[in-house]
Amino acid sequence: MLTKEEAKTIIDKVLSYSKSDEMSVNLSGGRTGNIRYARNAVSTSGESVNQSLSVTSVFGKRAGTATINEFDDASLEKTVRRAEEIARLAPENPEYMPMLGPQTYLNTDPYAESTAKMDPNYRSQATFDSLDPCRKKNLVAAGYMEDNARFNAIGNTKGLSAYNRETSVEFSVTVRTADGLGSGYGTSDVTDVSKLSTKAVTEVAMGKAQASASARALEPGKYTVILEPAALVSNVDASLMVALIRSMDARSADEGRSFLSKKGGGTRLGEKLFDERVTIYSDPTNPEVPNGAFSGDGRPQEKITWIEKGVVKNMPYSRYWAEKKGVKAVPPGGNFIMEGGTQSLAEMIKGTEKGILVTRLWYIRPVDPQTLLYTGLTRDGTFYIENGQIKFPVKNFRFNESPVIMLNNLEAMGKPVRIGGNLVPPLKIRDFTFTSLSDAV
Amino acid sequence: MGLGTAGIVLPSLPAFSRTVSPEQLLEPGLDVAIKKRLADAAMNAAKSKGATYTDVRIGRYLNQYVITREDKVQNIVNTESYGVGVRVIADGCWGFAAVVDAKSEAETAKAAETAVAIARANAKLMKEPVQLAPQKGFGEVSWKAPIKRNAFEVPIKEKVDLLLGVNDAALKNGANFVNSVLFMVNEQKYFASTDGTYADQDIHRIWPIFDVTAIDPKTGKFETRNALSAPMGMGYEYLQSNPADKVTGITTRYNKGYDMLEDVTAAAKQARAKHKAKSVEAGKYDLVLDPSHLWLTIHESVGHPLELDRVLGYEANFAGTSFATLDKWKSKDFNYGSKQVNLIADKTQVGSLGAVGYDDEGVKTQKWDLVRNGTLVNYQAIRDQAHIINEDHSQGCCYADSWSSVQFQRMANVSLEAGKTPLSVANMIKDVKKGIYIIGDGSFSIDQQRYNFQFGGQLFYEIKDGQIVGMLKDVAYQSNTQEFWNSCVQVCDASDYRLGGSFFDGKGQPPQSSAVSHGSSTTRFNGVNVINTARKI
Numbered sequence: 001m002l003t004k005e006e007a008k009t010i011i012d013k014v015l016s017y018s019k020s021d022e023m024s025v026n027l028s029g030g031r032t033g034n035i036r037y038a039r040n041a042v043s044t045s046g047e048s049v050n051q052s053l054s055v056t057s058v059f060g061k062r063a064g065t066a067t068i069n070e071f072d073d074a075s076l077e078k079t080v081r082r083a084e085e086i087a088r089l090a091p092e093n094p095e096y097m098p099m100l101g102p103q104t105y106l107n108t109d110p111y112a113e114s115t116a117k118m119d120p121n122y123r124s125q126a127t128f129d130s131l132d133p134c135r136k137k138n139l140v141a142a143g144y145m146e147d148n149a150r151f152n153a154i155g156n157t158k159g160l161s162a163y164n165r166e167t168s169v170e171f172s173v174t175v176r177t178a179d180g181l182g183s184g185y186g187t188s189d190v191t192d193v194s195k196l197s198t199k200a201v202t203e204v205a206m207g208k209a210q211a212s213a214s215a216r217a218l219e220p221g222k223y224t225v226i227l228e229p230a231a232l233v234s235n236v237d238a239s240l241m242v243a244l245i246r247s248m249d250a251r252s253a254d255e256g257r258s259f260l261s262k263k264g265g266g267t268r269l270g271e272k273l274f275d276e277r278v279t280i281y282s283d284p285t286n287p288e289v290p291n292g293a294f295s296g297d298g299r300p301q302e303k304i305t306w307i308e309k310g311v312v313k314n315m316p317y318s319r320y321w322a323e324k325k326g327v328k329a330v331p332p333g334g335n336f337i338m339e340g341g342t343q344s345l346a347e348m349i350k351g352t353e354k355g356i357l358v359t360r361l362w363y364i365r366p367v368d369p370q371t372l373l374y375t376g377l378t379r380d381g382t383f384y385i386e387n388g389q390i391k392f393p394v395k396n397f398r399f400n401e402s403p404v405i406m407l408n409n410l411e412a413m414g415k416p417v418r419i420g421g422n423l424v425p426p427l428k429i430r431d432f433t434f435t436s437l438s439d440a441v
Numbered sequence: 442m443g444l445g446t447a448g449i450v451l452p453s454l455p456a457f458s459r460t461v462s463p464e465q466l467l468e469p470g471l472d473v474a475i476k477k478r479l480a481d482a483a484m485n486a487a488k489s490k491g492a493t494y495t496d497v498r499i500g501r502y503l504n505q506y507v508i509t510r511e512d513k514v515q516n517i518v519n520t521e522s523y524g525v526g527v528r529v530i531a532d533g534c535w536g537f538a539a540v541v542d543a544k545s546e547a548e549t550a551k552a553a554e555t556a557v558a559i560a561r562a563n564a565k566l567m568k569e570p571v572q573l574a575p576q577k578g579f580g581e582v583s584w585k586a587p588i589k590r591n592a593f594e595v596p597i598k599e600k601v602d603l604l605l606g607v608n609d610a611a612l613k614n615g616a617n618f619v620n621s622v623l624f625m626v627n628e629q630k631y632f633a634s635t636d637g638t639y640a641d642q643d644i645h646r647i648w649p650i651f652d653v654t655a656i657d658p659k660t661g662k663f664e665t666r667n668a669l670s671a672p673m674g675m676g677y678e679y680l681q682s683n684p685a686d687k688v689t690g691i692t693t694r695y696n697k698g699y700d701m702l703e704d705v706t707a708a709a710k711q712a713r714a715k716h717k718a719k720s721v722e723a724g725k726y727d728l729v730l731d732p733s734h735l736w737l738t739i740h741e742s743v744g745h746p747l748e749l750d751r752v753l754g755y756e757a758n759f760a761g762t763s764f765a766t767l768d769k770w771k772s773k774d775f776n777y778g779s780k781q782v783n784l785i786a787d788k789t790q791v792g793s794l795g796a797v798g799y800d801d802e803g804v805k806t807q808k809w810d811l812v813r814n815g816t817l818v819n820y821q822a823i824r825d826q827a828h829i830i831n832e833d834h835s836q837g838c839c840y841a842d843s844w845s846s847v848q849f850q851r852m853a854n855v856s857l858e859a860g861k862t863p864l865s866v867a868n869m870i871k872d873v874k875k876g877i878y879i880i881g882d883g884s885f886s887i888d889q890q891r892y893n894f895q896f897g898g899q900l901f902y903e904i905k906d907g908q909i910v911g912m913l914k915d916v917a918y919q920s921n922t923q924e925f926w927n928s929c930v931q932v933c934d935a936s937d938y939r940l941g942g943s944f945f946d947g948k949g950q951p952p953q954s955s956a957v958s959h960g961s962s963t964t965r966f967n968g969v970n971v972i973n974t975a976r977k978i
Contacts, residue, residue, distance in 0.1 A: 035563075036950050038755040042566040044847050045559055046537055050457055067459040069541065086462055091514040091601060120562045127566060142757035144950040174758040180766075183757075236759060236950075255618060256656040256663055259978060263661030273978075362761075363886045367897060367917060370662060371976040375895050375917070377888045379761075398886075398893055398919065404978040435972060436919050438893035439764070 001030060001116065002051070004163040007153035010053070010071060015157055017080040020057035020087060022099045023157045024298075027053045030150030031116075035123040038142035040135055042127060047120065057083040061096040064088070097319040100298045101158040108164075108301075110290035112192035115167035116149035122193075123147075130173055130202040139206055143173035147193065154298055164292040168421070169193045170235050174380060175205040176441075177213050182393075183441050184208025185360050185380035187230055189420060191290060208359060208381035215393040217437055218384065224355035224411065225432040226348055226385070229419040231358045231378075232427065238364040240374060241424060244403040245280070245336050247372055248306060250315040254325070259372045259404060260312065267315065274310040275410040281305040282333025288418055295331035304330055310407075340413040340425025348414050348428055350388040355428070357383040357390060361399070372402045377438055396441075397434035406432065457541045457845055458504065458520035466519055466593040470501040470629045471544070473641050477581070480633035482546030483527045487553040488635070492529035492536075492560070494573060495553065496634035496802060499525050500844030503627040505593060509604045510620045511612065517597060524844040525549050529556045533570025535825075536560025537847040574827035574835050576803055578637020584798025585643040587791060588676030592625040592647050595677045603680065607705045611653045614709035617663075621651035621705075624672070624944060626956075630801075638803040646794055646956055647679050648672035648944045649701050655712035664715035664914070666708040667899055669733050669881050670699045672944040672956060674794045688937065690866060691902055691909055692880060694733055696939050697792055711900060711912075718912035721901070723973045727876035728918060728966045729869060734898050735857070736941025736959035737882040742922040743777075743784050744855040744959065746891035747811050748838075749820040749830065755850075759950050761889025764922065765817060770830070775817040778926030783858035784812040786821055788837050793854045793958035794942050801848040804837035811855065815927075823850045842953040849949060856940075856960035860932035866963045869931055876904035877916060877971065882941070884917060895919045897974070915975040925966060933962035 002010070011025045029051030036044045054067040057080065064086030068079040126145060134141040151165040172187040186205035190196045232241045253260035253267040260268045283303040284291035293301055297319065305313045314330055322329030349357060359381030367373040378396045385391065406429050414426040471479075480497040487495040506518040526539040527549065538555035540548050604621045611619035628644040649670050656663045669692075673679050679699055686698035692707055693700075730738070745751060746763040754762055769775035777784075788795050788806035797806055802824050810818050824835040841848035870878065881899025888894070901913040920928075942958035 034951055036758075037566070038757055039568075039753065041568045042534070042563045043755060044535065044537065044849070045563055046539075046847060047559075048539060048845060050541060052457075052459065054460065065460045066462075069457075069459065082462060086460075090517065093515070094513055095515075120559060124562055124566065131566065140754065140757075142754060144758055146951060172758060176754070176757060176762075180762075236952075256658070256661070257618065257654050261661060261663075264658065362889055365884050365886045367884045367895075367974045368915075368976065369665075371978045373974055373976050375884065375886045377886070377893065379889055396888060396893075398888070398895060400895075400917075400972070400974065402976055402978055405976065436893060436895075436970075438888045438890075439921070440761070440888035440890035440892050 001149060001151050001165065007151065007163055008155065008161060011153060011155035014053065014055060014076050014080060015155060017077045018057065018157050020059055020084050022058040024056045024099055024154060025053065026154050028150065028152040030148060032146065032148045033118060033123060034144065034146040035127050036144045037127055037131065040131055040141055045120065045123065055079050055083040057087045059087050061092040061094065062087050062090045063093060063096060064090050095320040099156045099158045100160050102160055103162065103298060103300050105162060105293035105300050106285055106302060108284045108290050108293045110166040110191050110292065112167050115147055115169055115191065115193040118147045118193060126198045130198040133199065133202060134175055134206060137206060138178050139209055140176045140178060141173055141202065145169065145171045145198070160298050162294045162298055164294065166292060167191055169196055171196060171198055171201060172235060173202050173205050175202065175209040177209055181441060182209045182213030183380045184212060185230065187235060189235060189418065212381050212393040215395045217395045220397060220434045220436050222431040222433055224352065224428065224430045226352065226355055226357045227427050227429060228345065228359055229417050229424045229426055231361045232424050233419045233422055235420045237362060240364065240403040240406065243372060243374060245306065248315050250317045251321040253315065259370065260315065269312050269315060272311045273404060274307060274407040276310040277410060277413060278307055278310050278407050279305065279339040280307040280336055282336050284334055286337060286423070289335045289337065289421055289423055291334035299329060299331040301331065301334050304333065335422050337423040338416060338425060340416040343412065343414045345414055345426050348412060348426060349385055349390065351412065352385045352388060352428065355385045356394065357385055367400060372404050373400060374402065375400045396438040398436045398438060399433055400435045401433050457524060458522040461519050461521045463505065463519050463597055465521060466503045466505060476631040477633065477639055479525060479543065479546060479549045480639065483549040483553040484633065484635055486550035487527065487529045487557055490554055490557040492531045492557050494530040494635055496528050496632065497525065497549065498801060498841065498844050499631040501629040502843060503593065505625045507597065507600045507604060507623045509608060511608050511618065512605065514601055522843060525552060526841065526844040527553045527556045528847060529553065529560055530571050531557045531560035532564035534560045534564040534567050535571055539845040571825050572828050574824045574833060576636050576824060576835065579640065579805065580637065581639045583641040586645045586674055586796065588645045589678040590676045592645065592677040593627060603701065607651060607701050610702055611705045611709045614706050615655055615713035616653040616709040617656045618654040619651060624648040632799060632801060632803055634803045636803055638799065640799040640803065642798055644797060645676050646672060646674055646944065647676065649680060649699060651705055653705065653708045653712050655709065655716065657716045662716065664712045666712040667881060669694055669704055669899070670701065671941045672794055673792055673940065674796050675792055692900060694731060694880065694939065714912055715914050718914040720975050721913045721916045721971060721973050723971060725968045726971050727873045728969045729873060729876055729878040729904065730964050730966065731880040732939040732961045732963065733881050733941055734879045735961045735964055737885055738896055739855060739857055739959040739961060740943060741885060741887045742891060742894055742925065743811065744852045744957065746922065747820050748850055748852060749822040749826045750850040752820060753826065753829065756948065760948050764890045764892050770817050770820065776815055776927065777812045777817045777923065778815045779929045780815045781860065781932055782812055782815045782926050782929050784855060785858055786811050786836070786853040786855050788853045790854050790958065793940060794956035795854040795958055800837040800839040801841050802839040804835045804839065806837045809836060821850065821853050826850065840955055842955060846953050851948065851955045852946065852957045854958045857932065857964065859935035859938045859962045862934065864931060864933045866933055866937060869933060869963060869965055870904055870909065871907040873904045873965070874906055877913060878902040878904055878909060892921050894922065915973045916971060917974050918969050918971045920969050925969065928966045928968055929964060930967050931965040935962065937962040
């Protein structure tokens with residue numbers, strides 16, 4: 001991990017070699033480690049360290065990029081010359097935007113020393129803490145933990161300079177009963193590994209595995225559901241909430257190929273498209289989901305509201321499209337935060353007369369981009385609720401549903417929790433569409 | 442974490458890829474004698490630290506992507522990734538370590554020592570030691586994909602001209618927007634193991650794709666149509682149009698030569714025509730599935746559930762397990778499909794994405810039955826699993842997507858054998874009373890044990906009383922794997938056999954990408970449940 005000053009020294013040296021109209025340098029690196037287990041034993045584990053520097057040189061509207069992971073003066077200068085060579089031969093990009101000058105960034109620090117210090121022994125112990133309770137209860141665990149500690153620094157010949165360092169740990173575990181009739185899931189992602197207990201997450205999955213055995217079949221149809229945060233955002237798959245947020249790009253909407261396109265042209269900015277309790281924003285300074293203070297092209301990440309009380313308030317723009325439309329070039333957020341209520345998941349269940357509790361949704365794929373219709377299935381813990389109590393496990397369903405329709409059929413929201421680097425509340429939704437049954441456990 | 446930054450959604454490049462110039466993609470890699478020295482150094486170092494088995498993969502992975510939209514080149518990406526991965530067994534446990542840009546024996550030896558240390562640290566978490574199926578050494582061998590024209594030797598300008606020509610044809614024929622991309626890959630892989638194999642291999646893959654969008658300003662709706670190309674284990678010759686490789690019919694489809702210009706012209710018109718297509722009435726239909734569509738159904742409902750690692754539970758936390766459990770296989774009468782259904786795994790098929798000479802643990806590739814006359818007969822396995830299915834050898838399904846990734850079990854090419862009785866598509870359709878003819882792959886989703894699936898497509902044609910009567914839209918079919926393959930009633934003959942495939946099939950944690958082909962002839966399935974996917978928001 002290079003410090004801000006070390007990175008800047010290298011970047012400034014590389015910038016001094018530039019003979020092009022504009023040049024930017026991106027220097028990044030760090031360490032990643034992982035451990036994977038299945039059938040109650042470790043299967044693979046690894047760690048790697050990498051650092052690389054990438055140079056983009058520009059002549060007019062022609063850009064060329066070259067990268068290197070050796071940092072002696074001769075190699076760095078050679079890389080600059082190579083980027084210039086590639087740029088001269090590149091086709092013109094009519095949408096090329098001149099590089100940004102100096103920017104002012106918020107103070108964010110999504111970094112924890114505890115995570116940066118993780119080693120093979122730490123991972124091995126964390127895995128043991130997950131495996132041991134499962135072995136003792138004759139349950140079968142499969143899990144994965146990945147930790148990252150990285151830095152990213154950019155600089156350009158227009159004077160822009162930015163540095164970010166961040167750490168993250170993602171952990172997930174699937175616990176199955178020995179007879180394969182029950183399956184449960186737990187997941188957690190943190191910036192600071194001292195806030196992660198693999199044992200506690202595993203115990204949630206164990207409880208769901210035991211409670212989900214011998215599921216009963218309910219007829220497919222429209223049901224009131226409680227979607228846990230892992231059913232709304234996934235660390236490892238597409239998901240309904242991320243699909244919604246990622247589909248808000250202004251250019252696609254202006255071009256007429258988005259759910260935010262308006263009949264006859266233009267976008268649906270300013271329209272109320274969701275229940276009035278839906279408010280979603282990005283904020284890199286939120287202490288629970290801290291994020292880098294700049295986007296990949298150097299634009300500042302600031303607090304910005306995408307949906308406020310059900311109304312579309314802002315849409316992300318590329319710099320090119322923003323200039324064309326004469327608006328501020330708001331970058332896509334690095335995280336998102338959905339406002340919720342104060343109820344715990346248990347309280348939400350208690351307040352439900354009839355419904356289905358969904359732990360997780362899986363293999364989520366777009367069916368119709370026009371309506372944001374997605375399909376996928378419930379997985380690893382699906383339960384029938386009656387009169388405020390979980391009555392019995394139910395067989396998994398396939399759903400066909402749009403997050404736009406889902407966020408209009410909102411009944412209640414719980415307390416937001418961190419999932420996939422975002423804050424999302426559990427949601428109670430009426431008329432969620434299940435179209436067929438699955439025998440999968 | 443979080444949403445990350447937006448941008449062009451591109452598949453991930455091999456780890457540690459660096460940007461290079463197009464010319465560097467043509468430079469030779471390390472000499473094979475040097476690679477042997479690097480491998481021997483690692484194997485000796487591991488052995489001296491107590492490893493009982495070691496394999497070394499020295500990989501140079503070259504990628505070129507040319508990306509355009511309408512009249513613009515958006516990006517040209519040339520990357521190279523080089524490094525060495527060492528895998529060992531020590532104290533009965535696997536250990537793996539990799540080193541970027543390693544060109545000295547000291548570096549590969551150090552990686553081997555790290556791999557042994559990791560194996561030892563994790564050995565205490567094992568329940569039983571790793572058991573490897575025996576494998577004889579092949580000595581110093583090599584394998585090269587039989588390509589006719591190395592795509593990296595084709596000037597960038599020729600590729601850009603092709604794609605901009607494709608985009609122009611789309612816009613002239615009714616599209617409002619078009620994106621087109623050429624993906625080209627060359628894997629130069631060297632494998633060495635303590636079994637005595639030193640295999641040098643050269644693998645090429647290519648995939649031309651586009652998507653066109655047609656907007657109807659009156660309704661505010663948009664329709665799309667994607668390319669009917671297949672990713673292939675071929676060189677640039679795949680883009681040489683050849684009348685013998687065209688399959689004519691309601692729309693032209695392609696075998697081993699793809700006419701991108703012709704396909705995009707049809708696509709623009711068809712995207713426009715979709716606006717006027719009839720929205721499907723939900724219900725049961727007989728489905729006639731073109732190979733450009735059926736490959737994906739085979740991939741999801743046959744290829745994945747018959748991967749032995751899934752069956753055993755190694756993928757339980759991510760991709761999932763499988764309904765095709767060992768007891769079903771042991772019974773020797775598990776009815777996977779109807780008698781017409783013969784599904785083959787094949788790592789040797791010429792022009793396919795999965796074809797290699799040796800897999801990533803030194804096993805010579807082969808071809809074997811998975812389902813014969815409808816009955817489940819085998820799985821896809823690697824060396825540390827073979828004993829579990831009473832095999833004394835691996836079937837050669839081991840693969841890593843980079844020198845920096847640890848190799849594990851990946852899907853072979855899995856294909857539906859062509860029908861033995863002569864049967865054309867036209868004759869198949871003639872007998873269908875109420876059906877849908879589906880061409881091209883679309884939306885796809887299947888559960889974690891591979892029972893329940895839902896598939897869309899690119900083009901849907903309504904069949905009534907043996908005739909195609911018009912285009913349909915909003916079509917998706919839902920079924921259950923066993924029920925679906927048992928509803929298979931007819932498979933067209935070998936003259937209609939074509940490959941489809943996935944260039945970027947994801948599996949594992951951390952995720953790895955693999956390329957795999959699936960062949961079939963047009964096939965009929967009776968009485969499949971079709972849903973209507975239109976919604977109002």
